[in-house]
Amino acid sequence: MADVLSDDLAMEVLVRLPVRSIMRFRCVSKAWNSLISELGRRHRDRLPPAMVGYIQQYNDTTKFTGIGRRSCYSSSDPLAAAGAGSRGPDFSFMPLCYAQEKRRIVSVCNGLVLCRHSILQPEPYELCPYENCHIVCNPATKRWKRLPETSDCDPVAVGFDQRLPRRRHYRVLGEDTRMHPGPDTFRFKMFVSETGSWVDCPGGLPRNPIYSEAMFYADGIFYVFVVSIVYNVAAAVAAVHLLAVEEAGCRWIPLPPGMRPDGFKGSLHRDWSMSGVRPCLGSLDGVLRLAAGTQDEILVWALEAGGWVPKHAIDLLGIGRERLAEIGADPGLLSTVRFVKFHPDVDVIFLCSPGTVLSYHLGTGTFEVMSSDAVDANSYFFPPHFFFPYSPCYSEELDL
Template sequence: MATPADRSSPREDGRISTRIRSPSSPPRGSQTAAERLTDDLIIEILSRVPAKSLCRFKCVSKHWLGLTNDRSYRKKLPQTLTGFYQGIELVDSALPFTNLSGSRHLTYPAFVPNRGRVKVLDSCNGLLLCRSYVVCDHGEKMWYVVFNPATEEWAELPKCRYYGPVATKRLCFDPAVSPHFHVFLLLAVDDLHGDYLTGVHVYSSETGSWVHKKKRWSRNIDVANDLPTIYLNGYLHFCANVDGSAGRLAAVDKEGRARTNFRVPGGLDVGFIQLSQGCLHYAGFHTDDDSVVRMQVYVLKDYDRKEWILKHSVETSHLLGGRHVKPLDEDFDWIAIHPECDLIFFAVAQEEITFMCYDMRRGQVTVICNNLEDSKQEYFPYVPLYEELKSLHK
């Protein structure tokens, strides 16, 4: 009787082929369909699934997890949220980063020279807008840089000739629409009637220059610069006061055109906007007639009709460890809504400052990390972009 070591079989040309197989190896017929796929074919399949599905497929096996983490394959795979950069300026030119597991580390971008300082101002679809400056013999030199941490490519923006007050600085980039990015400086004025926007200064990576756009709207818009902004459909969206009325959204495009016909869901406090699963989301707190405080999340599924739909509602006592009070600005800070999943990230200041996550589908609250230095520090969601852009260089 033939043993596994000397089993033979005829080939198509009539010769005898001997296949030597270890007695411990499973028979070929016992392999699953996934185990018979080559690595290149697995990556080709995974590159065609949404980022949310890719996260689940990483759990198929250690081999699949290793493939998705392989730098040579990452360029082909859809990416999802990996963590948050923090808007802290450190003396050693480092960028603080917190991943979804709660571990924190520092990254050192190559564009920062010795003695330089850098701070993240905004993030958008894998790119970071940073402010960097160095101390030299003639004083300080400051400039803006757009940086891709995944490829370590960057571009220094030319000096902007505008020296007036700026309400906010934001990066706008959508790789599905164009390989070029824009940087928005929303210009402001402070007079007897309050603060409001007077126009926008826009940098285009396609032209390599700044362009000033005077305001092309008749209403007074005041941007809430401590809240996130969202780039969608060619417009930069932000929470605002319009003609003195709070609880509105406004949007400005790179031509200086503005939209002010967005109304946020009524009766919500401490709200913020995010882009998740392709739709604008708005979250805030609402107190009902029985004095029960709830966090409510609305979604704008039809952008043109501007109709918000209630997506989720939960009592704050479930989020905040039994406290039924409405969170105050100094106690609570929105961070982000996951771009692919129904997860909300926020920071809470109780006995210590805690970075937390709430799963809207499962109703679960998870602590990501404790002992944050400041609950009001800015967190910028980061989704890696492995595409090389002509507007950036090594």
């Protein structure tokens, strides 16, 4: 590559690759490693960002934990976190917040952060000392933009992909809070940064969802895992959906066999959100993945041309506890796992329990305790409300 392509052409190739591939190419030869390192220093605002840590959002606390060169990349893996640091996002550049608990991180995607913010109003104010709003910001460049507020939409996710041709633009997905007559009673809206306005996404769900936290953005599409309740004469039955939402509309994606809990009682939502392992969406090398399970086992599927293909089965009850005991960790941690999140760059998932984050390398089957310090006295008993992998983005071209 160094002998055939000019630096400009080599950069055009690299910006279209995931971080995983770039790290692999650095291991090909000294010449490739030198070229990619040099291009990375000169054009870091264009290369896809690598994960440097994760954010945990508690009731009134936001905590960042850097992973640096932690072995969740595996000590035998040539993808060893080159370039990853431990500096977390700093929100001091944001407009003055009414109080710490009045700022909520709603979504994080490739360096962009969607916050629910309460801005302190200058005195004298008429009714309330603060004003609620939603802000999209980039902590790496300290730039932000307030979204136009709409009374019929609740922003729930930000989407940004630096590899797309429109790399200066982003999207924000919102749940339409209006009551719609007809078969599609629940719909989505989308904020388009090019126009600075919200647009309606045709289609939707035939009922209001009660759980739609698992979201993932890739190639201009929001993937949303939704659980809703159908009430009939006999009982309340949980229905599970996977939607692909874009400006052109919504489409349903069939779930893996066994994922649709037909006949389950309405307690499914309570089990997943309060005591079970919440499902997660992600991708690796451009392939959409889904992880879901129980306290005993977590299953991972990949969406390929022929449909969902099972890839991994993590035995938490048996092998998982044995391997935690081998590294000197408390095997009981696996019985308190509430979140599972995919690492955005490598074949690793994070298992989140109250006060502790574990990593599990899907390729080698190895565990590691990433962090085990509690945020406060109560955080051991309550898991964080949200867990976000964070990758800083240094692009100055964004519509912020």
